[in-house]
Amino acid sequence: MSAELPRSESAxxxxxxxxxxxxxxxxxLADAGWDVxxxxxxxxxxxxxxxxxLTPGYISDLYSAFYPLSxxxxxxxDLALEDHGLRWSHAPAVVGHARSAxxxxxxxxxxDIDRTAAEFERHHRGDGDRWIAVCEQYQRIKKPLLDTLFAPFPPVRGPAGLLRRLGTAEALRLLHLLLLPAGEMARQLFDGEAAQLLLLGNAMHADVPVDAPASGVMGYLLLMLAQDGGFPVPVGGAGQLTEALVRRAESAGAxxxxGREVDSIDVRGHRATAVNLVDGGFIRCRRAVIANTSAPQLYRRLLPADVLPLGPQRQLDRFVWDTPVLKINYALDAPIPWRSRSLAGAGTVHLGADHDGLIRWMADLNTSTVPTQPFMLFGQMTTADPTRSPMGTESAWAYTHLPRGRSDDRSAERLAEAVDAVLERHAPGFxxxxxxxxxxxxxxxEHSDENLHAGAVNGGTSQLFQQLIFRPIPGQGGPTTPLDNVFLGxxxxxxxxxxHGVCGRNAARAALAADGAVGWPRRRLNRAVSRLLLG
Structure with a gap:
């Protein structure tokens, strides 16, 4: 990291x-020659x-842990982080799902795709071939599909590539599949419970109910990424990914x-002119401000109140956060004593629910009930990366959700007891x-990262009504804001x-496109669109 920041500075x-x-x-931005x-x-x-x-000799990932999207x-x-010290490691198996205690x-x-197919075939005849067929289709559409998912909205190149590769009829069938609820998608793709539940469990990595439209997208994508590249972890801990990113940024000149908290952003006309620090310092910004903050924090705390018209301000008041997270970090003196030995080699394990159990769990979350039978993700970090703890031990974590509005400490403690009980049933002696x-x-x-408001880790719900052009609010979707040089990243x-870093990339690209004389038409267009959509 850089030396002490002067009290006043410009960039x-x-x-x-x-x-x-x-x-x-x-x-x-630094690669483009900007002072950042x-x-x-x-x-x-x-x-x-x-x-x-957290425990001597055991490295714990404090938040995110497995990185298929990375x-x-x-x-x-594009950043070639491996050239800056990043190394990846994999567990012997990617992900498992226990159907019951x-x-x-x-x-x-x-x-290995053949090994996965054999596993699914063993559980239900015919699902091995169905798995091979799904994976073959994914390989055909992988690049245009990822281009579509990772592009700024509206995506153009990705959908055009899908049409070229699939043709209109098959592309429509794919779109229909991706818009299905996760439960229905699982039933259409596979006949047996084993493969279906792996899709459902991966869909639950987001906060979209399994019976909601388009909830299957996350399950499909994570299953395909699991087969295609696994669920890797950085050797030495999640912090090593950050260290590589910092080294890469600093090597470009950033x-x-x-320890420098921002208090507010000064605005004149349609532009941000300076960023003020809580300690009284400030930085004049010549070209752009990128806010890697939550949308409510940017508009409600950092920017002047009148940047958004009254209507969008009210929409922001109704911004929907994803459900609060409870995470428990464990250090164990032995491997997990799973009832199902097949789970011993899996980096990620889904526990606590079959299909009906997932519906009941979501019902608890939607009715402000602290679950007594929570569905959870469980990470075996030493299994995935032996550097995380001494040989013969395990650094692990469990991750589950509380209902919105029930993020208080007492509810969290009750849920933590339920998590321990579920783990003990699946792994007697745990x-x-x-x-x-x-x-x-x-x-x-939230105390450790203001962006994780009330324990929400997704920056807002992933449900369809707050995605695409509706993220963060209708009329202000994407990285641009009503200001010419402020971007949500x-x-x-x-x-x-x-x-995945795509939100940051989109913001940087938008800043570069809107800069200077060349960006004047883009700035005028953005202003016109903002006036039209925001009122």
């Missing part, structure tokens, strides 16, 4: 927040990509300052091997949550 661009999106944006300053309120960079030794993302691939033969997905345990309640998550903008 071409100021990036607020050093999460991965902010660092991607800073690197791209990154300001981080916390004492370490990284946002929700950090690790720490290795698939063009935004991160007494399941002693849980289905597992492997990086300056990263920690609690006896725990030598360290740290609970991250929603309040803890966080998960609050499309395509949303996940460690």
């Amino acid at each position: 071409d661009a100021v990036v607020i927040g050093s999460g991965h999106n902010g660092l991607v944006a800073a690197t791209m 300053v990154v300001l981080e309120a916390q004492d370490r960079p990284g946002g929700a990509v950090k690790s720490a030794e 290795v698939a993302s063009p935004a991160l691939a 007494d399941d002693d033969d849980a289905p597992v997905l492997y990086r 300056r990263v300052y920690c 609690t006896g091997h725990v030598v360290g345990k740290v609970i991250q309640r929603p309040s803890d998550l 966080s998960a609050g903008a499309p395509p949303g949550g996940g460690v």
